[in-house]
Amino acid sequence: MKKPIISIKDLVAKYGDKTILENISVDIYPQEVTVILGSSGCGKTTLIKNILKLYQPFSGSVKIFDKEVTSMDEQEFDDILSKVGMLFQNGALLNSLSIFDNIAIPLEQHTKLSKSVIEKMIKVKLDLVNLGHAINMVPSELSGGMKKRAALARAIALDPDILFCDEPSAGLDPLTSASLDDLILKLKNLLNMTILIVTHELASIYRIADRIIFLDNGRLLFNGTLEEAKQTDIPEVKTFFEIGKF
Template identity: 50%
Template sequence: MTLREIIKIKSLSASLGGRNILSDISFNVYDKEITVILGRSGAGKSVLLKHLLGLMDIQEGEVVIFGKDIAEMQEEEQKRLYFQMGVFYQNGGLLNALTVGENIALPLEQNSNLSHELIDHIVWSKLKLVNLLNAYYLYPSQLSGGMLKRAALARAIVMDPLLLFCDEPGAGLDPISLVSLDKLILNLREQLGMSIVVVTHEVSSIFRIADRIVFIDSGQVVFQGTLEEALQAQNKQVKNYFDTAK
């Protein structure tokens, strides 16, 4: 079976303050797969994610998403592209002055002409998907860590993105809440048919959700392949990472 490329990164390099952060990065993300970007702190994962989200200009190389080179796109084209992408931030990124329902509705209110009634219906449907119907009228400060993550996930998917980025989604969660979140991510992938890119340090999550691993070390891709291939890899950095985590 031929896999359809959703993201194609070719020879991406980046420097900050005269220091090389990414060096000749190349890999693909495939349709309806969960791709985990893995590596130790300082490896370049966050800078890579910022390039994928359009938060950093491309200095060298190419980032192609849904067949479009983002460096060559006009502003309106980029805007349409990013409407097809959702972002699940590590800290949730919810506005404390708004209720959970208002937070989730915000992207639709700012970027669509939908009626208030329809937006409200969509918000309730997303809350149902993440098992959080009882939180509509609560404020972020009233939520537990696990509930806050699910609320942030509901907002990330409120516009039905084809591509979801998750930045350290399990950070700060206890093991039980982490398992619950992983199951939810898998369920959303199946129900909504999304392709998902996850940046994480949580090795237990990797075992549960990853279809494919991209391992970055010192700004370079030192391994890419399926989870099974990663666990059998003889690459020193990859082997040490999983051996240390056991």
């Protein structure tokens, strides 16, 4: 059996006194697309943000590349972050910078590559998300879907080992959404990327998911392969696959 690339044990997350995640224990395996499912507000984004220490977990353990990150110092964690990409729900592009400069940030900060190589990499990443024409635009000139694609280009700028995507298909037309799925699969196969995705799009799940994690009210309800998820008797998971969307 493969060794997990991310290992979460008894993770508890709280906002003030409110418990968002209760004793979550789950392993994410390398070179797999793991999809986190669950109804709105069940803690999917919180789980991702706790793994990445954007929120400090209340208790429990999170290991990335076999290293405990909850107690890790900032410098050590920065090394981990340089191997991780994150696509935020709303893109989170820096509005004061052009799309080119947004994507250049991780490349300039974390590599010693020459300017011309960086420029080529940015052009390629933008071309992969069909946004080559927007290279000199600023985020406020882009539509919601374009912003999301530009943010994906930034997330994959460094060819990260692990890519986190928070609702990548939301707000995109079916064709763009499908091409995004193709890109995710291509990245997974070509760069041996591990991908963790929060999505509600059933079509997208069928296309890309290897493994499903299902959360309900902060608890882990299901953890298994896509095939297992389709055949499970757990009512919430069954309903999801029957109705298609929460």
